[in-house]
Amino acid sequence: MAEAEGIVPSEHVLEWAKKDKRRFLHAVYRVGDLDRTIKFYTECFGMQLLRKRDIPEEKYSNAFLGFGSEESHFVVELTYNYGVDSYDIGTGFGHFAIATEDVYKLVENIRSKGGNITREPGPVKGGKSVIAFVKDPDGYIFELIQRGPTPEPLCQVMLRVGDLDRAIKFYEKALGMKLLRKIDNPAHKYTLAMMGYADEYETTVVELTYNYGVTEYTKGNAYAQIAISTDDVYKSAEAVNLITQELGGMITRKPGPIPGFNTKITSFLDPDGWKTVLVDNEDFLKELKKEE
Numbered sequence: 001m002a003e004a005e006g007i008v009p010s011e012h013v014l015e016w017a018k019k020d021k022r023r024f025l026h027a028v029y030r031v032g033d034l035d036r037t038i039k040f041y042t043e044c045f046g047m048q049l050l051r052k053r054d055i056p057e058e059k060y061s062n063a064f065l066g067f068g069s070e071e072s073h074f075v076v077e078l079t080y081n082y083g084v085d086s087y088d089i090g091t092g093f094g095h096f097a098i099a100t101e102d103v104y105k106l107v108e109n110i111r112s113k114g115g116n117i118t119r120e121p122g123p124v125k126g127g128k129s130v131i132a133f134v135k136d137p138d139g140y141i142f143e144l145i146q147r148g149p150t151p152e153p154l155c156q157v158m159l160r161v162g163d164l165d166r167a168i169k170f171y172e173k174a175l176g177m178k179l180l181r182k183i184d185n186p187a188h189k190y191t192l193a194m195m196g197y198a199d200e201y202e203t204t205v206v207e208l209t210y211n212y213g214v215t216e217y218t219k220g221n222a223y224a225q226i227a228i229s230t231d232d233v234y235k236s237a238e239a240v241n242l243i244t245q246e247l248g249g250m251i252t253r254k255p256g257p258i259p260g261f262n263t264k265i266t267s268f269l270d271p272d273g274w275k276t277v278l279v280d281n282e283d284f285l286k287e288l289k290k291e292e
């Protein structure tokens with residue numbers, strides 16, 4: 001009866017987030033010099049430049065880079081705002097991660113091109129995975145993780161959160177993600193939760209990090225958001241809206257088409273203030289075709 005009157009009961013709204021067709025599309029962040037970052041990511045990481053667009057009316061340009069087509073891969077969307085050559089990354093943003101079969105070899109390549117290695121390759125403290133850290137020209141950290149071959153080398157976005165259980169619940173309920181792995185590392189006083197839609201070795205995940213006793217971080221103005229696809233921005237926004245009432249966070253853009261692009265989106269903040277944008281699957285594919 002309620003549905004016939006156009007009111008969707010809350011359990012149906014929450015089911016939607018789980019059965020929707022979702023995939024990590026891109027991470028959006030600001031850089032001070034587009035060409036400098038494109039050169040660094042292509043030469044040091046082996047990414048491909050997938051597309052570039054200039055929007056002079058709004059005084060910004062974008063470049064999309066990744067390890068495969070945007071139709072099937074997670075990529076980075078760099079934003080250059082005319083005349084702004086540096087940003088504050090803040091303390092909350094952690095890193096992007098790249099999986100590679102040989103971290104030592106990749107580090108040598110990056111070093112030979114003048115890249116800044118901030119943590120030499122070797123087993124992670126308190127674990128076995130071989131990792132290294134690299135700082136890009138704007139100061140964003142990339143973690144290099146040694147793994148077997150994977151279809152999705154751009155494999156993690158790490159964000160620090162002040163309440164891990166609350167954040168896990170939000171990503172499960174509002175975004176329909178699964179808790180894929182939770183690792184407590186008491187020796188180094190942190191807990192991690194890997195959140196995503198499928199196997200963390202095959203697809204991209206959000207790595208939520210809780211440092212014991214730390215509840216607040218600064219956001220800076222450099223990192224912007226993660227974009228995730230959906231079959232219905234309107235239903236998705238209903239689920240997000242319900243969960244923000246329970247756990248915190250807020251819708252920052254009501255569902256609907258972006259003027260000029262016609263792509264339907266909705267965006268919101270999680271309880272820690274991290275932003276996600278949900279983008280209509282079909283509209284996104286149309287946008288890619290238009291820009292080919």
Ligand SMILES: N[C@@H](CCC(=O)N[C@@H](CS)C(=O)NCC(=O)O)C(=O)O
Pocket residue numbers: 094119123124125160188190209211
């Ligand atoms: N305090 C750390 C907690 C997370 C953490 O330590 N992560 C591991 C990687 S999963 C790391 O960075 N280890 C440092 C190392 O092994 O040198 C942070 O906020 O970044």
